Amino acid sequence: MSAANGEAFTFEIDVHLDRVGHGARQTLVPGPVPVVPVGRVPKVTRWMALAIRCDELVRTGVVGSYRDLADLAGVTRARVTQVMNLLHLAPDLQEALLDLPRVTGREPVLLRDLQPIAMALEWRKQRKMWGNRLY
Numbered sequence: 745m746s747a748a749n750g751e752a753f754t755f756e757i758d759v760h761l762d763r764v765g766h767g768a769r770q771t772l773v774p775g776p777v778p779v780v781p782v783g784r785v786p787k788v789t790r791w792m793a794l795a796i797r798c799d800e801l802v803r804t805g806v807v808g809s810y811r812d813l814a815d816l817a818g819v820t821r822a823r824v825t826q827v828m829n830l831l832h833l834a835p836d837l838q839e840a841l842l843d844l845p846r847v848t849g850r851e852p853v854l855l856r857d858l859q860p861i862a863m864a865l866e867w868r869k870q871r872k873m874w875g876n877r878l879y
Contacts, residue, residue: 782848783848786844788853788858799831830858836871837867837871837874841858
């Protein structure tokens with residue numbers, strides 16, 4: 745493309761190739777290449793989010809009980825109890841679980857590590873146990 749006075753124009757635009765589905769045609773998409781986060785969300789982060797969501801389902805009456813949750817999910821009632829016990833953690837500890845960084849190796853915190861902490865009645869004691877055992 746040239747200007748009226750004979751000078752050339754140069755345009756720069758960021759594009760990347762993108763595939764919509766497996767085996768799909770590649771298409772040019774305007775914009776920079778999307779950044780894919782490294783690692784995976786820790787399991788206890790997913791468990792905490794699941795506990796919050798399941799509690800909402802039970803409170804709103806979408807699901808009748810924790811027993812119904814176990815039946816729907818195809819897991820034991822004991823596993824549902826273990827996950828739902830996370831709701832007994834102090835709010836700041838729940839938030840800390842939800843904000844754990846992505847991991848590439850071993851899980852930094854295990855669900856079994858959190859059970860005794862969740863069973864402590866006082867949040868102050870939970871925070872002390874969290875500080876002593878995790879991180």
